[in-house]
Amino acid sequence: MxxxxxxxxxxxxxxxxxxxxxxxxxxxxxxxxxxxxxxxxxxxxxxxxxxxxxxxxxxxxxxTKEALFAEVVARRADELSTARLQALAEVQAATEPGAGADAAALLRAFIGPYVARAEAGGAQWLAYARLVAMVSSDPRWQGLAQQHFDPTARRFVVELGRVYPQAEPAAVAECYVYAISAMLALLTSRWRIAALSGGQEGGDLEGLIAFCAAGVAARLGGVQR
Amino acid sequence: MxxxxxxxxxxxxxxxxxxxxxxxxxxxxxxxxxxxxxxxxxxxxxxxxxxxxxxxxxxxxxxTKEALFAEVVARRADELSTARLQALAEVQAATEPGAGADAAALLRAFIGPYVARAEAGGAQWLAYARLVAMVSSDPRWQGLAQQHFDPTARRFVVELGRVYPQAEPAAVAECYVYAISAMLALLTSRWRIAALSGGQEGGDLEGLIAFCAAGVAARLGGVQR
DNA sequence: GTCTATAATGAGATAGAC
DNA sequence: GTCTATCTCATTATAGAC
The missing domain is CATH 1.10.10 (Arc Repressor Mutant, subunit A)
Structure with a gap:
C-alpha cells in the first residue's frame, strides 16, 4: 500500500x-x-x-463540464454493475443445474440492487436514476451508455434468452428495454403515480417485478419451459 | 367566412x-x-x-423560447387526446353491456393511436415522443403535463380500474405509468433494441400490448373478471 | 488546494429598415 | 411579414493571488 x-x-x-x-x-x-x-x-x-x-x-x-458529467455517471454505474452481476451469480448458484433460472429471478437480480439502494433512503440514487434515463434515451450520450450500461445489459439479455430459447433475440431485447423503462419510471415517477391515484402512494419492487415477469412470459412465448 | x-x-x-x-x-x-x-x-x-x-x-x-416549446407540445397533444378518446368510445361501443372491456382493448385504444401515427412514416411523431418523455419526467414542465396529458390519463386509469375493481387505485396508476413508459421506450429506443440484439430490428405495437396486458393482469389481480 | 477576477464566447430578445 | 443588426446578459474556462 x-x-x-x-x-x-x-x-x-x-x-x-x-x-x-x-x-x-x-x-x-x-x-x-x-x-x-x-x-x-x-x-x-x-x-x-x-x-x-x-x-x-x-x-x-x-x-470540463462534460468530464464532470461523465464522472458522475461512471461512479455509480460501476457499483451497480458489480452488484447486479453478483446477484445474477447468486441466482444461478441457487438454481439446480439443467433446470434453468426463471424470468422473475433474473429480473430481480437486475432490478433489485437498484431499487434497494433507492429505497434505502438514497436520494442520490433517485437523482442518478433520472440521469440514467437521460443518458439512455439521448443519442448524444450513446458513448457513455455503451461504455457503462451495455455490458451488463447484454449479459442480462443473454440470460433471459436462455430462459426462452425459442424467442427471437430482438424480442428478448425488446422486453429488456420495456423492463428497464418501467424500472426507471418507478424510480422517477412516483409523484405521478400519486397524482393519478388521488395522492395515494404507490409502486414497489415486487409490483414491478410481477408486472415485468408476466409481460416477459406473455411476449416471449406463452409457456415457460 | x-x-x-x-x-x-x-x-x-x-x-x-x-x-x-x-x-x-x-x-x-x-x-x-x-x-x-x-x-x-x-x-x-x-x-x-x-x-x-x-x-x-x-x-x-x-x-419566447418557452412559449414556443409550450406550443409545440400542445399542438400534437390535442390531436392525440381526441384520437384516444374516440378509440376508447369505440371500444366501449363494441363491448356488450355488462360484460366490461378488457385490459388489452383499453391499452390498444390508448397506445394504438400514437404508435399508428409514428409508424405511418411520422418522423415528427417520433420526435414528439421524445418531447413527451421529457415533459412527463421533468417536474419543470409539470404544468404542461397536467394541462395536456393528465385529463386523458385520468380517464384511462378510471376505465382500467373498472376492469379490475378489486385493485387499489395506486396499483392501477402504477400500471398506467409502466405502460406509458414502455410505449415511449418502444418509440424512442428502437435503436437500442437493435443494438442489444445484434442489429435485428424489433418492437411493434402488438408485442408491446401483449407485454403490458399480461403485466397489468398479473399486477392488478391475477384473475380477470 | 483554495479562491477571486476576468476574458472570451454565445445566448435570447428586440428595434427598426424594407 | 420579413430580415438585419445589435443590446444585454449569463455562461465556461482559466490566469494568478493566497
Missing part, C-alpha cells in the same frame, strides 16, 4: 482530507443538479452553489 | 399563405430541435437554421 502511494507521488501528492471531501461534495452536488434539468440546464455555478464551494473549484476537481 | 375575416381585421390581418407556411415550418423545426437535446440544448438559432428562416422570425412567430 505504502509502496503504491510512493509510486503515485511521482505524479502528484496524496490528496488531503479536505481535498477529498471537496471532491466528493462536488460530485454529489453535480449529480443532483444534472438530475434536475439535464446537462444543459445545469451550470457550473449551480453546482458550485449546491456544493458550497467557489466556482473555480468545480472546474479544478471536475475538469 | 368573409364576414369572419372582417371581424378578425379589427385585431389583425388574415395571415398570408407565406406567413402560415413560415409558422408551420418553424413549429416543425422547433419540434425536431427540442427533441434532439431537450429545451436547454436547443437554441433559437438552431431552430431558425433548421427551419431555413432568419433568427428574428422565430421569435416573431413563436414568441
Amino acid at each position: 505504502s509502496i503504491e502511494e510512493d509510486k503515485q507521488k511521482q505524479r502528484q501528492r496524496a490528496p488531503s482530507q479536505r481535498a477529498l471531501e471537496s471532491r466528493a461534495r462536488i460530485l454529489d452536488a453535480a449529480e443532483r443538479v444534472f438530475a434536475r434539468g439535464g446537462f444543459d440546464a445545469a451550470t457550473m455555478r449551480d453546482i458550485a452553489a449546491e456544493a458550497g464551494v467557489p466556482v473555480g473549484l468545480v472546474s479544478h476537481h471536475g475538469g | 368573409s364576414i369572419e375575416e372582417d371581424k378578425q381585421k379589427q385585431r389583425q390581418r388574415a395571415p398570408s399563405q407565406r406567413a402560415l407556411e413560415s409558422r408551420a415550418r418553424i413549429l416543425d423545426a422547433a419540434e425536431r430541435v427540442f427533441a434532439r437535446g431537450g429545451f436547454d440544448a436547443a437554441t433559437m438559432r438552431d431552430i431558425a437554421a433548421e427551419a431555413g428562416v432568419p433568427v428574428g422570425l422565430v421569435s416573431h412567430h413563436g414568441g
Whole structure:
C-alpha cells in the first residue's frame, strides 16, 4: 500500500482530507443538479452553489463540464454493475443445474440492487436514476451508455434468452428495454403515480417485478419451459 | 367566412399563405430541435437554421423560447387526446353491456393511436415522443403535463380500474405509468433494441400490448373478471 | 488546494429598415 | 411579414493571488 502511494507521488501528492471531501461534495452536488434539468440546464455555478464551494473549484476537481458529467455517471454505474452481476451469480448458484433460472429471478437480480439502494433512503440514487434515463434515451450520450450500461445489459439479455430459447433475440431485447423503462419510471415517477391515484402512494419492487415477469412470459412465448 | 375575416381585421390581418407556411415550418423545426437535446440544448438559432428562416422570425412567430416549446407540445397533444378518446368510445361501443372491456382493448385504444401515427412514416411523431418523455419526467414542465396529458390519463386509469375493481387505485396508476413508459421506450429506443440484439430490428405495437396486458393482469389481480 | 477576477464566447430578445 | 443588426446578459474556462 505504502509502496503504491510512493509510486503515485511521482505524479502528484496524496490528496488531503479536505481535498477529498471537496471532491466528493462536488460530485454529489453535480449529480443532483444534472438530475434536475439535464446537462444543459445545469451550470457550473449551480453546482458550485449546491456544493458550497467557489466556482473555480468545480472546474479544478471536475475538469470540463462534460468530464464532470461523465464522472458522475461512471461512479455509480460501476457499483451497480458489480452488484447486479453478483446477484445474477447468486441466482444461478441457487438454481439446480439443467433446470434453468426463471424470468422473475433474473429480473430481480437486475432490478433489485437498484431499487434497494433507492429505497434505502438514497436520494442520490433517485437523482442518478433520472440521469440514467437521460443518458439512455439521448443519442448524444450513446458513448457513455455503451461504455457503462451495455455490458451488463447484454449479459442480462443473454440470460433471459436462455430462459426462452425459442424467442427471437430482438424480442428478448425488446422486453429488456420495456423492463428497464418501467424500472426507471418507478424510480422517477412516483409523484405521478400519486397524482393519478388521488395522492395515494404507490409502486414497489415486487409490483414491478410481477408486472415485468408476466409481460416477459406473455411476449416471449406463452409457456415457460 | 368573409364576414369572419372582417371581424378578425379589427385585431389583425388574415395571415398570408407565406406567413402560415413560415409558422408551420418553424413549429416543425422547433419540434425536431427540442427533441434532439431537450429545451436547454436547443437554441433559437438552431431552430431558425433548421427551419431555413432568419433568427428574428422565430421569435416573431413563436414568441419566447418557452412559449414556443409550450406550443409545440400542445399542438400534437390535442390531436392525440381526441384520437384516444374516440378509440376508447369505440371500444366501449363494441363491448356488450355488462360484460366490461378488457385490459388489452383499453391499452390498444390508448397506445394504438400514437404508435399508428409514428409508424405511418411520422418522423415528427417520433420526435414528439421524445418531447413527451421529457415533459412527463421533468417536474419543470409539470404544468404542461397536467394541462395536456393528465385529463386523458385520468380517464384511462378510471376505465382500467373498472376492469379490475378489486385493485387499489395506486396499483392501477402504477400500471398506467409502466405502460406509458414502455410505449415511449418502444418509440424512442428502437435503436437500442437493435443494438442489444445484434442489429435485428424489433418492437411493434402488438408485442408491446401483449407485454403490458399480461403485466397489468398479473399486477392488478391475477384473475380477470 | 483554495479562491477571486476576468476574458472570451454565445445566448435570447428586440428595434427598426424594407 | 420579413430580415438585419445589435443590446444585454449569463455562461465556461482559466490566469494568478493566497
